[in-house]
Amino acid sequence: MAAEIPKSRLLFPALAVLLIASLTYTVNAQGIGVNWGRAASHPLPAPKVVELLKANSIAKVKLFDADPLVLESLSGSNIHVTVGIPNSMLRSLNSSLKAAEAWVHDNLTRFVSDGASRVLIECVIPPF
Ligand SMILES: *[C@@H]1O[C@H](CO)[C@@H](O)[C@H](O)[C@H]1NC(C)=O
Numbered sequence: 001m002a003a004e005i006p007k008s009r010l011l012f013p014a015l016a017v018l019l020i021a022s023l024t025y026t027v028n029a030q031g032i033g034v035n036w037g038r039a040a041s042h043p044l045p046a047p048k049v050v051e052l053l054k055a056n057s058i059a060k061v062k063l064f065d066a067d068p069l070v071l072e073s074l075s076g077s078n079i080h081v082t083v084g085i086p087n088s089m090l091r092s093l094n095s096s097l098k099a100a101e102a103w104v105h106d107n108l109t110r111f112v113s114d115g116a117s118r119v120l121i122e123c124v125i126p127p128f
């Protein structure tokens, strides 16, 4: 008879931690989504952030770039991921289909394989 901690109790303190890690969250019909920015002065290690997201049943996250360590830590998490393209890369990615394909190949393809460790990348979008 293990006592279960109600989710509502867990949510607030952990979200406070998430905000310190420069995450912001939005609530919509699909549940809670989190924007994962990494400009904080003391960002939490990516695996720690993913742990917090999972502990709080966060189903969706938006990234501001395709950082391989962040994508790696989302492997197998079942969290739906939107990848943002940094402003600094927009021009080159927009310059040719080849450049865009190369970017996807170099930064995303290895994370979207079929296995249990894949990252559920739903879409790639320009900066917000
Ligand atoms: C992308 O390229 C198109 C066509 O060359 C151009 O009209 C558009 O302004 C460009 N957008 C950006 C964000 O560079």
Ligand SMILES: *[C@@H]1O[C@H](CO)[C@@H](O)[C@H](O)[C@H]1NC(C)=O
Residues within 6 Å of the ligand: 065, 066, 067, 068, 102, 103, 104, 106, 107
């Ligand atoms: C992604 O790929 C491009 C080249 O295709 C590279 O210039 C860029 O630094 C890579 N990394 C990230 C995080 O976008």
